[in-house]
Amino acid sequence: MTNIDKYGFSADRPITKLEDDLLGRAEFSKNLSDAISQWKGHDSLVIALHGDWGSGKSSIKNMALAHSKQQENSPTIIEFSPWEWSAQDKIIEAFFDEISKSIGRKNTSKEDQNLANIFSRYGNHLSTAHTLLKDANLSIPLLTTAILSTGLISSYFTNNSQLILLITTLTSITSLVLSATEKGNELLGKLSENYEKKAKLNEKTLKEIRDELIEALAKRKTPLLIVMDDLDRLTTTELRMIFQLIKANTDFPNVIFLLLFQKDIVEKKLTDSTQSGENYLEKIIQIPFTIPQIQLKQVHEVLFKLLNNVINSHTDANKKFDQKRWAEIYHKGFKSYFNNLRNVYRFNSTLCFNFNLFKNNDIFEADPIDLIAIECLRVFEPTVYAKLSQSKKAFTTLSSSYGDNQSEKIKYSRVIEDVINSASEKNRESVKEILTSLFPTIQWIISNYHHTHHSYQEWFTQLRICHKDHFDKYFKLSFDSEDFSTSDFINFLQLTNDRERLKEKILALDARNVLEDFLSKFEAYSKQVPQENFNSYLYAMLDAGDEINSESSKFLGFSAQTYLFRLSSWCLEDIQDIKSRTKILSDYIRVC
Structure with a gap:
């Protein structure tokens, strides 16, 4: 069975193929890939790819990796997402475990299987100290990891029993902080138990394993490329842990780190009283890249393509689409919300x-x-959308140029101003322009311009949000709650060519006690009755006139009978030739 995406959902996932590039960034991705593939050095290389939220960092990374995989002697790619492990507090353990599994899985050579094994043993050494001490004091595991990974202390120990002595000493310091609490005793017990196991399982010291690892990496013909995305999602503690891990292993040959993050966010998290986050990163990152700036023209071309697909999905919607109104709303405010593809797809x-x-x-x-x-406001200005939904009268009341409406004008003006001021500051003017275009009904308040009742009737037939009878459905996202749908009025118009069927429809509406309300709204559609249907249309209304209720259900309102006579009168007025008008009436009287 074929699944059809009826609703056009987008998962907002980064692209993975060069051919899917819509923003002209494929060439940049290829160059980045080539630079990585051609690098070979005695120490690790740390590359950063900076970009704002939604700017396409992950897409560029994916294209670069896709290009790398197509080349000869491509690097072994290991993608590690520390953010996925942060909640479990197993970042260091997962880091080395992922490297080991990736090398072992992607390469079948004896050398790489051996390298995977060395990484696994090296990671076990480092993660043990961190895991056991993390609940006591985060600075100690970081310090322990850094010290052990450099090999400066482990080189003085010839066997694991001496290394256990070092850890025991650190544990003793920790125990002072824990004050012999139950939690502290539990941690110390775990520490002792785990290192006894380590001593039995491992014969080599940490330094010996590290040296073995460096030697194995140096023999590789292609580098390891370790990719870390979404670093800006990590907490300050987690960020320092990751960067400490990278810094402590920068002497590994044939290893490249590719780090993706939003620079200002990470710098802010790393800034403390001792140094700025910018200086912190400069000491670790050797080659920083900023992704190419997005051309808004390209983003908006994607937006237009998607909007065309939506509009063209329904013939009547396409017919109703007013290019002039669209150009006004787009240029005055709508376009300011789409400066990246993520917003477009969302x-x-x-x-x-x-x-x-x-x-x-x-x-x-x-x-x-x-x-x-209105969907743009709902997605990007939710507070505006919420307040607007509660301000129906202020935005849909049509005021006459006659009479004193000053008090009402002041009241509605305050409501409108409050809705506009609830917008984000940078887009407040855009919101004002969008609302002004959506609601010409507020012009009497903001610019002292008064629209006619005829205009208000046109907005009703056009299903505009500015008409009080259509306002609610744009927020309820349903037309089922309306007394009459547009199709009800269209069907009534289609019946105007059949006298008997139209009469039956009028009497059926009267039997349901809704004729008065229906005709009051149909008045806006009356000008759409085809001239060739005037005879049957007029005769059906006159036929039904004597059989329906002559009393209005509303105080000072028109009755259904009065609405029929009004519609009949307007129909006759539209017949310009007096002789034709007279003939229609005389023929009806003669038959009756």
Whole structure:
């Protein structure tokens, strides 16, 4: 069975292939890959790839790795995500374990199987001290890891029993901090037990294992490429642990570290009273790269392509799409929210879903531009969206140019201002422009311009959010709660060519006690009655006029009968030729 993506969801995952590049970054990725593949040195190389959130760091990394795999003598690639292990507090153990497994799995040569084994034993030595002491004092495991990994102390010990003595000494210091608590006793017991096992299982000292590891790495014809992404998600303690781990092993030959993170975030986390985060990173990272800046034109081209797919998914939505209105909303505020592909895909996923909710067979039950704009506010300005949903009267009330509306104007003005001010500061002006375009009904408040009732009726037929009868569905994301859908009015229009069927429809609506409300809203559609249907349309209303309720259900409102007579009168007014108008009426009277 074929699965069809009806809702157009995007998982917002980085691209993995060079051919999927939409932003012209494939060449940069290839060059990065070539530089890594051609490097060979006696010490480790630490490369950083900097970029803001959503700027495409992971996509560039994926393309670079894909290109590397296609080359001869490509590096052995090991992707390690410390963020995935941070919650379990097993970063160091997982780091060496992942390297060992990757080398052993990806390479079948005897030399690399041996290298995997050495990495495993080396990692076991380092992770034991860290794991056992982490609950006592984080500075001690970091210090222990750094000291042991450099081999400066382990070189003085010829067997594991002497190394145990060192750890026991460190443990004694820790015990002073723990004050012989139950937790402290448990940790000390675990420490002793684990190192006794280590002494039985391992014959070589840590320095000997380290030397063996360096020798094995130096013999490799291709480097190990260790990739770490999302470092900016780590806590300050975890970041220091990772960078200490890298720094302590920079003398490993044929090893390249590729680190991906947002520079300002990591620098801020690493800054303390002793040094700035910038200086901290400079001591570790040898080659920093900043990813190429995204061209907004390219991002917006992707946005337009996706929006076209959404609009073209329904014929009526495409028909309703007003290019002039779209250009106004896009340039005045909409485009400011799309400066990276992540925002584009995030927005498109929710828009696709909500767009489908308004498909009612052949009718699209919303204005597509209004839906796009309001979805933009929902995704990127949730506070604005929430306040707007509670401000229906302020945004949909049409005021006449007659009379004194000053008190109402002041009240609504405060509501509108509050909604606009709840936007993010950098996009506040964009929100104001979007709302002004969506709600021409507020122009009498902000610019003293008054629209006519005729305009308000047009907005009703266009399903605009600015009309009080359509406002709610843009927030409920449903038209089912409306008394009448657009298709109800379209169907009524289609019946105007059949006198008997139209009469039956009118009487059926009256029997449901909804005719008065239906006709009051159909008035906005009355100008769409085809002229060739005038006779049957007019006769059906006159036929039904005597059989329906002549009393209004609303105080000072029009009755259903009055609405029928109003519609009949407007129909006759639209017949310009007086003789034709007279003939229609005289024919009806003669037949009756």
